Amino acid sequence: MxxxxxxxxxxxxxxxxxxxxxxxxxxxxxxxxxxxxxxxxxxxxxxxxxxxxxxxxxxxxxxxxxxxxxxxxxxxxxxxxxxxxxxxxxxxxxxxxxxxxxxxxxxxxxxxxxxxxxxxxxxxxxxxxxxxxxxxxxxHAEGAPDLYPAALRGEIDALNEVIFDGLNNGVYRAGFATSQEAYDEAVTKVFDTLDLLEERLATRSHLHGDALTESDVRLYPTLARFDAVYHSHFKCAVRRLTDYPVLWAYARRLYAIPAFRDTTDFDQIKRHYFMTQTNINPSRIVPRGPELDWTAG
Missing domain, CATH: 3.40.30.10 (Glutaredoxin)
Structure with a gap:
């Protein structure tokens, strides 16, 4: 890469x-x-x-x-x-x-x-x-969710920026950093953002209340990859997703929805990161684990 x-x-x-x-x-x-x-x-x-x-x-x-x-x-x-x-x-x-x-x-x-x-x-x-x-x-199919409701768009856009900067792109900034200062800056922001989201979801089922929105869709792919890839490969090793009880339960609730579960392929995810990004994994060895039960209630 x-x-x-x-x-x-x-x-x-x-x-x-x-x-x-x-x-x-x-x-x-x-x-x-x-x-x-x-x-x-x-x-x-x-x-x-x-x-x-x-x-x-x-x-x-x-x-x-x-x-x-x-x-x-x-x-x-x-x-x-x-x-x-x-x-x-x-x-x-x-x-x-x-x-x-x-x-x-x-x-x-x-x-x-x-x-x-x-x-x-x-x-x-x-x-x-x-x-x-x-x-x-x-x-849209009958009964499809309104993921970007007009009344919430300002709030959704604002939270999406926080999620992107601190987490979606933040894990990449940590993983691809080539100086200690850049890495420390990025990884600190990753876990500050996870802490913020853990607190936010403690009082609601989804990021903007009871209904699924665009913000939940943007957060989920990073959570799905966190313990399998980002924790080790991108050196985001302060804590695991499974160390956040609220976020881990939330991620599994989303995974239970067919649109999330059926598009989540952990084998392809791991092979892509560990075999493609040879700048940080020159051996191209794909690690075993972690053994996580995404279907547990």
Whole structure:
């Protein structure tokens, strides 16, 4: 995994900006339509995981297609086993370069392909789930949850920033730090954020009350990976998720929901991190464990 351009002089990890940020919206260049768009995702990647969860929760499986990439990246990037049934490409990089021949960044998931325009519309992972929740609302399944209710959007957006900065991206800043100062700064913020969320969830079943929202979807993929990967691989070793009784119970409640459970593949998660990120695991050995019962009540 090549991160040279994403490490600052102080040894801090600075995530690359998203290259494709067009919106799927009514009246725009890319209007929402059933069958027009395809989501490229990985069960291993937390940013892609959230989009898979939302697609399932909202019942959009027949509206927005999906292609799942192989969890092990090589020098060409994400490979599509058997080739993509829609575009015929073997590597996700081919879609990036077809959309922007001069692109030189990492080829990331999730991203969305517009079959009508024959180009990538977006790899803006924070916006992809919001788009599924809003622009594709006419095609939501009956009884699907309102993950981004208008009355709570300001509160959801504010908490999402806290979760991203302190935890979703915070674990990466700890894991990819190349100086002690950068690591100490990042790992302290990770556990400060976990402490804050443990306290918040002590008085409510979900992050914004009794109902599932976008914030819960954004938090879950990091929690699902914490003890299996981030605790050891990213040196986030102060405490485990299982040391937080409220957060651990909350994570298992989410896992019990089919859209969360069916998109959580611990084998692919572990193989991706330990076999792909050779800058911090050059042996590519995938550790055994931890033995956790995600189905325990």
């Amino acid at each position: 090549k991160l040279g351009r994403e490490i600052s002089d102080g040894g801090r990890f600075v995530r690359q900006p998203n290259r494709f940020t067009a919106r799927i919206e009514e009246g725009g260049e890319h209007p929402p339509e059933p069958g027009r768009y395809r989501l490229y995702a990985s069960y291993a990647c937390p940013w892609a995981h959230r989009s898979l969860i939302v697609r399932e929760l909202l019942g959009l499986q027949d509206v927005v297609g999906v292609t799942i990439v192989d969890p092990i990246r090589d020098e060409k990037g994400w490979r599509i086993p058997g080739g993509d049934p829609v575009t015929g490409v073997e590597y996700l990089s081919e879609l990036y370069l077809a959309s922007d021949p001069g692109y030189r960044g990492r080829y990331t998931v999730p991203c969305v392909w517009d079959a009508a325009a024959e180009r990538l519309v977006t790899n803006d992972y924070p916006q992809i789930t919001l788009t599924l929740e809003t622009a594709f609302a006419p095609w």
